[in-house]
Every structure is written in C-alpha cells, then in structure tokens.
Amino acid sequence: xxxxxxxxxxxxxxxxxxxxxxxxxxxxxxxxxxxxxxxxxxxxxxxxxxxxxxxxxxxxxxxxxxxxxxxxxxxxxxxxxxxxxxxxxxxxxxxxxxxxxxxxxxxxxx
Amino acid sequence: xxxxxxxxxxxxxxxxxxxxxxxxxxxxxxxxxxxxxxxxxxxxxxxxxxxxxxxxxxxxxxxxxxxxxxxxxxxxxxxxxxxxxxxxxxxxxxxxxxxxxxxxxxxxxxxxxxxxxxxxxxxxxxxxxxxxxxxxxxxxxxxxxxxxxxxxxxxxxxxxxxxxxxxxxxxxxxxxxxxxxxxxxxxxxxxxxxxxxxx
Numbered sequence: 687x688x689x690x691x692x693x694x695x696x697x698x699x700x701x702x703x704x705x706x707x708x709x710x711x712x713x714x715x716x717x718x719x720x721x722x723x724x725x726x727x728x729x730x731x732x733x734x735x736x737x738x739x740x741x742x743x744x745x746x747x748x749x750x751x752x753x754x755x756x757x758x759x760x761x762x763x764x765x766x767x768x769x770x771x772x773x774x775x776x777x778x779x780x781x782x783x784x785x786x787x788x789x790x791x792x793x794x795x796x
Numbered sequence: 797x798x799x800x801x802x803x804x805x806x807x808x809x810x811x812x813x814x815x816x817x818x819x820x821x822x823x824x825x826x827x828x829x830x831x832x833x834x835x836x837x838x839x840x841x842x843x844x845x846x847x848x849x850x851x852x853x854x855x856x857x858x859x860x861x862x863x864x865x866x867x868x869x870x871x872x873x874x875x876x877x878x879x880x881x882x883x884x885x886x887x888x889x890x891x892x893x894x895x896x897x898x899x900x901x902x903x904x905x906x907x908x909x910x911x912x913x914x915x916x917x918x919x920x921x922x923x924x925x926x927x928x929x930x931x932x933x934x935x936x937x938x939x940x941x942x943x944x945x946x947x948x949x950x951x952x953x954x955x956x957x958x959x960x961x962x963x964x965x966x967x968x969x970x971x972x973x974x975x976x977x978x979x980x981x982x983x984x985x986x987x988x989x990x991x992x993x994x995x
Contacts, residue, residue: 716981720866725977725978725982726956726957726974729976729977729982729987730977730982730984731982731984731985731986731987732976732977732982732985732986732987732988732989732990733986733987733989733990734974734987734989735960735974768956768959769959769963771959773955773956773959
C-alpha cells in the first residue's frame with residue numbers, strides 16, 4: 687500500500703491535536719484562571735465583559751500561531767478595550783511557563 | 797365540639813373552678829404551642845445546615861465538591877457562605893416557600909433524576925438557569941445578605957472593579973449577571989446576561 691505525504695501530514699496533525707487535547711490539565715487550568723481573576727471578565731461560554739474562552743478558541747481554530755499569540759497576550763499586559771475604555775489586560779498569577787501554556791491549551795480546547 | 801369537650805372536662809374535674817380550669821387549659825396550650833414552634837424552628841434551622849444539604853450524594857459529589865476550595869468556602873478572612881446562605885432566603889415567609897419548593901426536589905432524589913455524574917451533567921445547565929433566574933428576579937437578594945452595596949468601599953476596590961460596579965449600578969445590573977460560576981462549575985450555554993426572562 688502506498689502512503690501519500692498528505693495522509694502522513696493529516697495523521698501527524700491529528701496525533702498532535704489529540705496529544706495536546708489530552709495533555710490539558712483541566713483542574714489546574716481552571717484553578718489558575720480563578721486564582722488570576724480571569725473569570726471576572728471571561729467565562730467559558732457565556733457573555734461577560736471579555737470574550738468567552740469558547741469564542742477565543744473559535745477565533746484561533748486552526749491557526750498555527752494560536753498558542754504563541756495567546757502567550758504574548760497573557761504575559762505582556764497589552765491594552766484592551768472594555769466599554770470603549772482602554773485598560774491593561776492582567777497576567778496569570780504564576781511565573782511558571784508550563785502552567786500558562788496549560789491554561790492556553792485549556793482555552794483553545796473549549 | 798369545643799363546648800362538649802369543655803363540659804366533659806368540667807365534669808371530670810368537679811373540684812376545679814372555671815377560672816382555674818381555663819387558666820390550666822390556656823397554659824397547656826401555650827406550652828404545647830411553644831414546644832411545637834421551637835421544634836419547627838429547630839427543624840427549619842437544621843435543614844439550613846451544610847450537613848443537611850450535603851446529606852445526599854447528588855449534592856455532596858457534585859455541587860459541594862465544586863464548592864470546596866472556592867472563595868465562599870476558603871478565604872483569607874474565614875467568613876464562609878454555605879449552601880443555605882446563597883440558596884435560601886433568610887426572611888420567614890420566603891424561606892418557608894423555598895422549603896416547600898425544595899421538598900418537591902426530594903421527588904427528583906427519589907426518582908434518581910440526577911443520581912449519576914452523567915445525569916447531573918445533563919441537567920447542570922437547567923439547574924444553574926433556575927438559580928440564575930431566581931437571582932435575577934430577586935435582585936440577587938441572597939448575595940446582598942452579606943455584600944451590602946452601601947458598605948462597599950470603592951476606594952478599596954481595584955480600578956477595574958470600581959468601573960464595573962459603577963456601570964452595573966448605572967445600568968441596574970444585578971450581581972449574578974457577572975458573578976456566576978463562582979462556587980460551582982459554569983455550565984455550557986448562555987449565561988445570565990443572555991437569558992430572556994418573561995416579565
């Protein structure tokens with residue numbers, strides 16, 4: 687049987703997505719989100735001041751730079767607009783890069 | 797009927813005067829009434845305890861397990877809000893009405909409506925929606941039992957919290973519209989701000 691490069695690529699992408707979906711520690715991500723006050727403005731799927739995690743996951747679906755973009759967003763305190771006023775976006779209350787990436791994967795997997 | 801009972805009582809106690817007998821009956825009525833009232837109040841107070849609320853595994857393994865470690869369970873000041881503080885009104889009549897409604901929930905327990913994790917998850921959104929709806933309608937009354945708007949010092953709040961609360965006051969937005977999914981896991985679906993409630 688001949689295996690096409692496209693098939694290998696698709697299998698690789700599927701394996702990667704399954705691996706990252708499985709590696710998310712949901713409890714740790716939810717705890718960090720609560721501890722950091724993320725849920726004050728963001729909800730998993732409901733409307734709040736900030737976009738829901740589901741909306742963010744939808745926005746970055748299939749984008750290869752999703753994790754890097756969100757990592758930058760979460761760690762550099764960028765300015766965001768809330769009710770027409772600019773304010774600084776808070777960072778997660780941890781210095782541990784792996785914990786932040788777990789939170790990002792949790793958001794992207796909603 | 798009462799007259800016949802009174803006549804019978806007087807015949808049984810011929811040596812007692814009408815006044816003594818009347819006073820005795822009144823005293824007995826007050827004592828029995830007092831005991832019944834105290835027992836009722838104690839029973840009601842018992843149904844407001846954490847132990848009672850988490851007596852069934854549906855509550856203990858789901859909502860209580862999620863509550864543990866939340867800000868209303870564990871915090872720097874040690875002030876704790878348990879089930880009844882958020883879900884049962886303190887005023888006597890609304891409290892009794894809530895107890896009547898809660899007694900109907902016993903039927904759900906007996907018929908096993910949410911007796912497995914899967915069944916609970918199936919009903920999670922509806923259960924949360926019921927609570928959100930009640931809180932929107934009563935202006936988050938149970939939140940306000942402890943969180944008094946007049947006692948909130950805006951100076952002690954973060955700039956963001958100050959702005960959000962000012963906006964909420966101006967737009968008549970009640971607590972639960974933003975503060976949901978605090979003590980329990982947020983269900984999947986539209987939140988309180990998206991609920992279309994009939995007036």
